[in-house]
Amino acid sequence: MSYVIEMKNIRKEFPGIVANDNVTLQLKQGEIHALLGENGAGKSTLMNVLFGLYQPEQGEILVKGQPVKITDPNVANRLGIGMVHQHFMLVEKFTVTENIILGKEPTSRGKINIKKAAKDVEAISKQYGLSVDPHAKIENISVGMQQRVEILKTLYRGAEILIFDEPTAALTPQEIKELIQIMKKLVSEGKSIILITHKLKEIMEVCDRCTVIRRGKGIGTVNVSESTPDSLAAMMVGREVNFSVEKDPAEPKQTVLNIEQLVVKDVRDVSAVNDLNLEVKAGEILGIAGVDGNGQSELIEAITGLKKPTSGKITLNGQDITNLPPRKVTESGVGHIPQDRHKHGLVLDFTIGENIVLQTYYQHPYSKSGVLNFKEIYKKANELITDYDVRTPSEHTLARALSGGNQQKAIIAREVDRSPDLLIAAQPTRGLDVGAIETIHRRLIKERDKGKAVLLVSLELDEVLNVSDRIAVIYEGKIVAIVNANETNENELGLLMAGGSSKKAGDPS
Known part of the structure; x- marks a missing residue:
């Protein structure tokens, strides 16, 4: 069997941790090959070795049967390897075309020929069904469009082998469907993924085949057609995973959060939240279901004090x-797991220990007379790192050095540990593996059972259905219906989310 890529017995170490321990991965021509593993299992590290961002301590890489040394991403590009990173590497102020040609600009008489570049970009995007405005x-x-730009960047550089790193982590369900079609089209055009x-x-x-890594070690490669979600999950976490969320019926009590006639404007000064009314009670999980961009972000920002509402009352x-x-909102009893962990959740150049006390560092015992008590800070961090299984070399490791999923676990540990009266969980399991998702869902239910109010905002419909007690559907900045989770389904919610109506839907007023 000839492979387009062979990574044999790769070992990659960092101080205090073996990220890849003798891992082998073989990619066939024209296949979509999954690399599956828990958060921090070593998936991204292995691909960063293939893309030349890291050098392995041991092992060899073969491209089309030839041994190669990939010393940096430029070498990877020359070998036809492109990588679409989880956190996009784009310059926000630049146009689509300027981003795609960056570092490989076509010139004419010493000047960058943007016209030619835009035409080339348009031609490639048409060929692969990636409709993007080059200007x-x-x-x-949108995030989905930005991802297409990242894909076009690799194709513009002539990539035959594409690495997608957690490509659906920040996409809406519709964008995920579109991306899957794009991947199928790429493979039909002779690419390997x-x-x-x-x-x-x-x-x-x-996917055609799947290679599983657990805690840095290769567990095996299987044909997807001969596997089930259960068997893959067990390979990934080393035990059986329960996909259904077990919980007793909610016992809602007094109203904790009450929102009346709220109006919030977005960055373009357009009303994103329109005259919204909502209440969340102690002892319940209220899920918000909606297509991305219907006012969820602005609603959360208004509740947490990150954005001032135009009118209304919270x-x-x-x-x-x-x-x-x-x-002050935090001190009143609000916890917030933000949807953008890098923007609102962490200070990436602080240690993971410092990040864990971001909400409480100025209080006893972490500080006295304005002086931080690092012994207490790191003692607390250590407890939560163990309790929430945050995979990190130590509590002194910088937050940016952790995998996305472990960064998320640290934020959840910080917010849930304070046991606030109202816990706002926005995309709480984004970027988490099935084992971690199971744990986080249990934590949210535990808070509910302690009599706390939980507001769950998620784009994952099955998460909203599984975890919530009641579901409020948001459409164009308004709550259009409130339904009991155990009396609805994906079809009904999908209809409501698209602005349709349902006979069973409760009156939101």
């Missing part, structure tokens, strides 16, 4: 918190 600025296009993921549904839908336990600054 649009990155800051003005390695897909780093831990979403079993996507593997079953689009009360927590009867206290008006409408225009309080974020720290």
Whole structure:
């Protein structure tokens, strides 16, 4: 059997950790090959070795049967290897075309020929069904479109082998469907794809074979057609995983969060939240279901003090918190797992220990008379790292050095540990593997059972259905219906999310 890529017995070490321990991966021509593993299992590290960002301590790489030494990404590009990173490497102020040609600009008489470049970009995007406006600025296009730009960047450089690193982590369900079609089209045009993921549904839908890594070690490679989500999950975490969420019926009590006639504008000064009314009770998980961009982000920002509403009122336990600054909102009893962990969740150049006390560092015992007590800070961090299984070399490791999933676990540990009266969980399991998702869902239910109010905002419909007690559907900034989770299904919710109506849907007023 001839392979387009062979990575044999790769070992990659970092101080205090073996990220890849003797891992082998073989990619066939024209296949979509999944690389599956828990958060921090070593998937991205292995692909960063293939892309030349890291040098392995041991092992060899063969491209089309020839041994190669990939010393940097330029060498990878020359060998026809392109990588679409999980966190996009784009310049927001540049246009689509400027981003795609960056570092490989076509020149005419010493000047960059943007006209020619835009034509080339358009031709490639048509060939692969990646419709993108070559003249649009990155800051003005959706996350799904930005991802297409990253894919076009690799194709513009002549990539035959594409590495997708967690490509669906930040996409809406519709964008995920489109991406799957794009991947199938790429393969039909002769490309080969390695897909780093831990979403079993996507593997079953689009992949031919799957290589599993657990804690840095290669567990095996299987044909997807001969596997099930259960068997893949067991290979990945080393035990059986329960996909259904077990919980007792909710026992809602007094209203914790009450929102009346809320109006919030977005960055373009257009009303994103329109006259919205909502209440969340103690002892319940209220899920918000909606297509991305229907006001969810602005609603969360208004509740947490990150954005001032234009009008309306937000009360927590009867206290008006409408225009309080974020720290005061937090101190009133609100916890916030933000949807963008890098923007609002972490200070990436602080240690993981410092990040774990971001909400409480100025309080006893972490500080006295304005002086931080690092012994107590790191003691607390250590407890939570163990309790929430945050995979990190130590509590002194910088947050940016952790995998996305472990960064997420650290944020969840910080917010849930304080056991706030209202816990806002926005995309809480984004980028997490099935084992971690199971744990986080249990934590949210535990908070509910302690009599806390949980507001769950997620684009994953099955998560909203599984974890919520009641579901509020948001459409164009309004709550259009409220339904009981055990009396609805994906079809009904999908209809409501698209602005349709349902006979069973409750009156949101």
